Structure formats: C-alpha cells, structure tokens
C-alpha cells in the first residue's frame with residue numbers, strides 16, 4: 309500500500325543492501341528509493357525525510373543522502389522546493405496492460421540551471437591548457453614505439469612513472485622513485501587500490517577525517533574496509549582521537565584538509581608518524597590540491613618523513629581537469645607487491661594519456677600552467693574574500709591560505725541547509741559544511757569553491773548568497789544585516 313506520511317521506519321523501507329564492491333553508497337540509496345517509489349510504496353506527494361534525519365536514521369553521512377535525493381530529483385521521482393519538504397513527484401501506472409512505469413516529466417524545472425558555481429570541486433575548466441595538451445597528445449601519438457601500444461602495464465608506463473617520481477621529488481619533497489609510483493585514475497582510484505591491498509594484509513579498519521570528502525569514505529567502504537571518522541581541529545586531524553579507534557591506517561589531507569582548509573601542524577605530523585609506527589600501520593596522504601598555496605611556501609608532503617609508513621595520493625583533477633582521469637599513488641616499498649596482487653585486473657589509464665602527461669610535465673608546460681593558475685586563483689581568492697567581507701559581514705572566512713575553496717563560518721542560528729537550497733533556486737551552487745560531516749554539529753559554515761567561477765562573476769554570486777542568507781534568516785533576527 310502506498311503511504312503518504314513520513315513517520316515511517318525508513319531503515320526498513322529502504323533496503324540499501326550490504327556493501328557492494330564498486331557501487332557507491334549514494335547510488336545504492338538512490339536505487340533503494342527509486343525501487344520503493346516505483347513499487348508504489350510511497351504515494352505521489354509523500355514527503356521524504358529531511359536529509360539530516362534520514363542520514364541519522366540510516367547511520368550514513370548526510371552527503372550520501374543529498375547526493376541520492378539530487379539524483380532522484382534530476383530523474384523526476386522527487387521534487388524539491390525551497391522552504392518545503394522534498395516530495396515524491398511520480399506515481400506508478402497500475403492499470404492493466406500498461407507498459408512498465410516510467411517517471412513523468414516534473415511539472416516545474418526541479419533543478420534550475422547553474423548560473424554561478426561556488427561549489428568546491430572543480431578547477432578553472434575555462435583555463436584548461438587545450439593547445440598544449442593537444443600538442444602533448446599529438447607528440448606522443450607520433451613518437452610512441454609500437455611496443456607501447458600493446459597491453460598496458462597495470463602499474464603504469466615506465467616513462468610517466470619516472471616523470472611523476474621526479475616531479476614529486478622536486479615540487480613536493482616526496483621520496484618517490486619509478487618503482488614506488490603507480491599511475492592510476494586519480495585519488496579515488498588510488499585509494500580503492502590501496503584499501504584492497506590493506507585488506508589483503510589484514511587491515512580492516514580505516515580512519516578518515518570528519519568533516520571530510522564523502523567519496524573517500526565510499527571508496528574505502530567499497531573496498532571492504534570499516535570506516536572510523538576522526539575529528540579535525542585548527543591543527544588538523546586529532547591524533548589523540550585517532551589512537552582511540554581500532555584503525556591502523558588513516559587518510560589525511562595534511563597540506564590542506566578538505567573541507568576545513570587546515571594544515572596539519574608540524575607537531576601533529578610528527579605525532580601521526582609516531583602513531584603509524586606504534587600501531588604498525590600506515591598514513592594515506594591525500595595531496596589533492598597542494599600545488600595551490602598562496603601566502604607561504606608550499607608545505608612538503610608528509611610522505612618524505614617516513615616513506616615506509618606513508619602512501620601519497622594525488623591527481624590532476626584540481627590542477628588540470630578531473631575529466632582526464634589521471635593521478636598517481638606512491639606506495640611504501642614493502643606494500644608494492646600487495647598493491648599489485650590485490651588489484652589483479654585494475655587497469656592503468658590509457659597509455660597515450662599517461663605518455664601525454666609525462667610529455668606535458670617534461671616540457672615544463674605543467675609548471676608553467678601551475679604558475680599561471682596560482683596567480684589567477686590567488687587574485688580570485690582575494691576578490692572573493694573582499695566581496696564576502698563587504699556583503700556578508702556576519703560571516704568569518706577561514707582556510708584561505710591554499711587550495712580552491714574557503715570556509716565561511718556563520719552565526720549558529722543560520723539555517724545553512726535552507727540557504728544552500730534558496731541559493732540553488734537562483735542558480736547559485738554552494739555547499740553546506742554539514743554535508744561533509746558524519747554527525748550534525750552546531751557549527752554553521754558554507755564551503756565556497758572559487759575554482760570554476762570567473763572574477764567578474766564573484767560579485768553577483770555573492771549578492772545571491774547574501775539574498776539567500778537574508779531570505780532564510782531566523783525570524784528572531786529580522787534586522788540582521790543580510
């Protein structure tokens with residue numbers, strides 16, 4: 309029977325199923341919701357629970373729920389309107405002889421087009437170095453020996469492995485050699501491979517930063533590990549709290565934690581390496597956006613402090629484009645056999661793409677691109693911080709020293725979730741810090757990315773943010789300047 313109220317046992321109604329290798333948790337949740345709606349167990353118009361409530365009930369992160377809801381809104385099964393609950397917008401056709409039900413087109417455009425992108429995630433896609441990348445692809449297509457066009461080596465081609473090792477030694481202070489580098493499809497792929505190898509070595513528990521990027525948690529779960537969130541403070545990961553978990557391995561954004569933007573302090577780095585030695589475990593360093601550090605010299609990778617205990621992962625997703633699907637993993641020497649054995653069918657990215665990356669780096673084009681990008685992002689960050697200071701005086705920015713996003717702390721009574729939804733109806737995309745947490749917090753903040761927005765778009769984008777804050781401000785604060 310279809311139900312139209314929300315006080316349901318959602319954990320029973322939505323069978324998300326056991327961990328499924330290769331299928332991400334938000335996809336599984338979206339599938340469970342879709343099946344429930346298609347099966348007619350939720351009537352058209354029924355409200356689904358707020359993302360925070362469902363996340364709590366199912367014991368998952370809120371990010372997973374918002375991703376799943378977003379997917380079903382896009383497919384027309386759910387509709388979301390600012391200021392009201394997300395509702396089922398589809399009903400199965402049960403008349404005899406009808407074709408299998410299909411979602412009908414939502415009445416109102418459920419997802420307004422994005423006009424301004426202040427969500428974290430993307431670099432400046434308009435500034436992708438198309439000509440030089442095309443030159444690199446052309447060069448390697450002409451120069452690759454026919455042997456290169458055979459079966460790719462699972463750890464990557466020898467040339468890019470050597471180039472990446474040199475690049476990491478000179479630019480990130482890493483202790484990397486061709487033999488320890490695996491070319492992979494990015495940080496997520498590198499983490500899945502690492503987790504499989506850890507699992508095979510008897511490590512079943514992995515700690516992650518909280519708040520943190522949900523995709524890393526999903527990657528670890530999909531590889532069969534149990535994930536333990538550990539809080540982060542102004543010095544980065546809290547190693548004392550980490551030591552209280554059963555985990556013997558932790559994923560950490562040492563140079564620029566995502567999303568808080570903190571840098572792991574020298575004392576914490578030393579403490580973390582000591583911890584890894586004591587528990588006979590590992591640190592997995594996610595060096596995803598460390599190339600962009602503006603006000604001080606770059607912070608060298610932790611991996612150099614103890615290459616036998618620290619894995620280093622990074623990619624070109626933040627420097628060039630995630631569409632390239634190119635990244636690298638530097639593994640402790642003792643773990644390289646396990647990495648190969650645990651990933652018997654994991655393919656390296658296409659060989660010509662790997663070779664193009666090596667050419668792009670070897671010819672100095674990557675460094676030139678990074679220098680220009682650093683200048684552009686520094687001035688863009690300054691425009692954003694200045695504009696926020698003038699337009700959103702109740703906010704406090706943090707995490708500005710590096711990367712492609714900042715944190716905007718807001719008064720505790722701000723409804724950041726409603727603000728994000730209100731902004732979306734006007735085509736402004738941004739994210740709530742809560743979406744990256746595994747548990748709700750009283751701290752209110754927005755995560756604002758400035759990679760994929762032009763300088764001139766920042767003032768109108770911030771004006772829309774100010775308007776969204778004003779329209780969702782608590783009634784008890786009617787005269788607040790927002």
Ligand SMILES: Cc1ncc(COP(=O)(O)O)c(C=O)c1O
Nearest residue numbers: 429494495496521566596623625
């Ligand atoms: C915290 C974090 N790590 C890593 C990455 C890069 O992941 P990938 O290389 O899989 O694209 C991102 C990209 O948004 C990120 O936010």
